[in-house]
Structure formats: structure tokens, C-alpha cells
Amino acid sequence: MCVRACKRENDVPDDFYRTWVERYLVSLHDVYVDSPHGALDGFGPVQTPFEPTKGFFVPKLCNHCKETPCVQVCPVGASYRTKDGLVLVDEKRCIGCGYCVQSCPYGSRFMNPRTHTADKCTWCYTASRAACCPRACRPAPRRRGASATSSGRTTRCARSSPPSPCACSSPSS
Ligand code: SF4
Ligand code: SF4
Secondary structure, rough: HHHHHHHHOOOOOOOOOOOEEEEEEEOOEEEEOOOOOOOHHOOOOOOOOOOOOOOEEEEEEEEOOOHHHHHHHHOOOOOOOOOOOOOOEEEOOOOOOOOHHOOOOOOOEEEOOOOEEEEEOOOOOOOOOHHHHHHHHHOOEEEEEEOOOOOOOOOOEEEEOOOOOOOOOOOOO
């Protein structure tokens, strides 16, 4: 549901994701990971070449990193950190070089095929509204917590403690 909510709320182009969910199936020596269409339609059954002993889902999005390669490599200052700790892209400044997309170790950025600028999770910052993914998450592993550097306005995603598994496993969810 969070993937769909983000797509709808932020008008994310087809086949691109500001947030997505990965499924992990693991055994002592093997791991299988998938994220069909970013989990937009949930997860179906899957055959793995080994017998999994554990399975879990991990919601992914920009981590709004403190040490940000994506900001450091931007040649025009279009990728920047706000005073309250979010990492954003100034679309008007972005020249579409793609350096930041390549530099993100988490695959959190993409080139928007409509705007030809870098795109990613903004934590719904620019619309001055609460982020949509925690609101959409029915089992509530996604939660909002105050940022350590926050002035109060900004919030960032924090998992519950201990982390709850994402349960968006049903195609109908
Ligand atoms: S785009 Fe990647 S490197 Fe930049 S803040 Fe987000 S997760 Fe970190
Ligand atoms: S794509 Fe845009 S935001 Fe990313 S490094 Fe290039 S100019 Fe900066």
C-alpha cells in the first residue's frame, strides 16, 4: 500500500519508484531477494533453489543520509540538504547529469523521464504535508519519528523497535 500511495501522491512515473519493498528469503547459506514492480501489486508465491528458513519484507526509500555522496557529487548544487536534515533536489537547478543517481549506494534515486531531472523520496516535504507512506501502511512498520536535527516541522521515517516485518505480501493489499 505504501508503494501505491507514494506513486499516487507524488505522480511517480511508471516503472520508477520513490519507495519500494524488497522480499528476503534466507537460509543459513543462501539468500533470495526480489521486488516485483517495487511490490506495487504485492508478492506472489515464489520457488527458490533452496529451502528458506526465514522470510521478511523491507521497505526501502531514500535514507536522507547524514554523509551524502549524492550531494557531494552534484556539480551545480541542485542536490542539497535542508537545515532540518532532509536531502532534496532543486529541479530548476538540476542539469540531469545523473551523477547523483550513480553515487547513491542504495539505489534510491532515478532520472525522471518526464522532467529529465533527478528524482527520489522527498518525505513529501515540498507539499508541506505528512509523508504518505506511514499513513498508508496498514500493519504500521513505517512510523514517523522526530529527526535528531529537526526543528519540529520535519519528520523522518523510523522503524518501530524492535523492527516489525512489512506485511504487504498480499496482491490485494
Ligand atoms: S539519495 Fe541515496 S545517498 Fe542520497 S541521501 Fe538518499 S539514500 Fe543517501
Ligand atoms: S542529476 Fe541533477 S541533482 Fe543529480 S548530480 Fe546531476 S545536476 Fe545534481
